[in-house]
Amino acid sequence: MTLEASSTLIRAPFFHTPVNPFTSAAALVSQEDGGLLISQGLIVASGHYRDVRAQAPADAHVLDWRGGIVLPGLVDAHVHYPQLRIIGGLGRTLLDWLEHVALPEEARMADVVYAKSTASAFVHALLSHGTTTAMVFGAHFGTATACLFEAAAGGGLRMASGLVLSDRGLRPELLQNPRDAHATATDLIGRFHGRGRLLYAVTPRFALSASEAMLEVCQSLAGEHEGLRVQTHINEQPDEIAEVRRLYPWAKDYLEVYERYGLSGPRSVMAHNVHPSDAELERMASARTAVAHCPCSNAALGSGIFPLRRHVAAGVPCALGTDIGGGTGFGILKEGLQAYLMQRVSAEGMALTPAHLLYLATRAGAEAMGLSAETGDLRPGRAADLVYIKPPSNSPLAAVLDRATGTDEVLAAIVTLAGAESVAEVRVQGDVVYRREEHPQEGA
Secondary structure (H helix, E strand, C coil), X not given: CECCCCEEEEEEEEEECCCCCCCCCCCCEEEEEEEXXXXXXXXXXXXXXXXXXXXXXXXXXXXXXXXXEEEECEEEEEEEHHHHHHCCCCCCCHHHHHHHHHHHHHHHHHCHHHHHHHHHHHHHHHHHCCEEEEEEECCCCHHHHHHHHHHHHHHCCEEEEECEECCCCCCHHHCCCHHHHHHHHHHHHHHHCCCCCEEEEEEECCCCCCCHHHHHHHHHHHHHCCCCEEEEEECCCHHHHHHHHHHCCCCCCHHHHHHHCCCCCCCEEEEECCCCCHHHHHHHHHHCCEEEECHHHHHHCCCCCCCHHHXXXXXXXXXXXXXXXXXXXXXXXXXXXXXXXXXXXXXXXXXXXXXXXXXXXXXXXXHHCCCCCCCCCXXXXXXXXXXXXXXXXXXXXXXXHHHCCXXXXXXXXHHHHCCHHHEEEEEECCEEEEECCCCCCCEC
16 A cells, blocks of 8 residues: 555546435536545545635645546455355256355365465455455455455455354365354454454355354354354255255245344345345345345346345345455446346346436445444545546546547546556545556656
8 A cells, every 4th residue: 555645635536426316316526627635534625626726735746647536445345255256157947056166275274375366366356456445355264364354354354244253065175164163254354344344244154054043153153243244145046045945944945044043134235135025125134134136147147137126115225245256357337337237138228327327336235234424425524545546548438428428428438448447546535546557647
């Protein structure tokens, strides 16, 4: 990380969605000649450059980024760190993919050297794609999960993560005794929760691999410590749902398994929910339980098309997740594009505008993680979490932006074409956490 001067003034076009475009027609805010004044890691002024310049100290360090576009830092609401090296395992359904692709790799996390190298590469992959905040499934091993926390702290990532808890249904080396799981998770919470930009998330893998005794452990952890998040999976594929019904005959649906143990609520993020019942959507909305929509993974594993319209109509908060390694890459903007495409071909799809996609990739994730007061948009008082998009001069995106007119055209081009090659710089709380090698600092 690189520490900047006490005040930094960025001059650049910028876009953000301070409010939800699913409920407000005027959600998208754009500044063609924008100014962002940053001091002590926070945005202290945001608006037209002329107005912000007038508020800036005379000695503020000025960056002229008018050759590109600034967006709020991207938020990945669901991703698995141990699965970095297995991206691209195509041609399988969820349970088949878990057995033959994901779980053998996750077992390798018992090797702390392997886990440490994976954690370092994982954090770099997120940051280099413009992701500044992530909700991450850790490993089934305490030492490997600690490696992830250390890598995130060293890299500057804002992250919630936790030990993955399972005591049945997986490879034997991935299973934990509930008592030992509680002790290991408690140790990790004491070491990392609330440390800098780190938060702890109670992480039952899913109801298939967590017995009632393990879910009781999850409930205990969430009750014993302030400010923990919860993350898990729900309603991803029909055969998974049928197996949950068999394992929990007392539950009327998948969600009730988690509800019984207090794992649904305003700081809970449940991945997928491709096949929910109306009753589940109603209860999720009432509890403010968020869903991480992972469209690339849903397509790659054949899970189905996410019923976005039903979620929005019910009032369920939704964000985007890459779901590495079931997903196909670390780009949250690519997930936005895939969400758009899937909705276009769905018989019950929802028309998504560039404002919807920007919101889903930024503020929606912050809201899902209970961090919207800290990050997710570029208003004064928020952390200076931002990504500077400046595509290479000979790239298709540069060519499109050169002729684009209007905010919607520019945003649509960025969502469609911007990959890691177009990320010039990334900042978290004002600190430079990633800078493309050929991107120098530019003063004005």
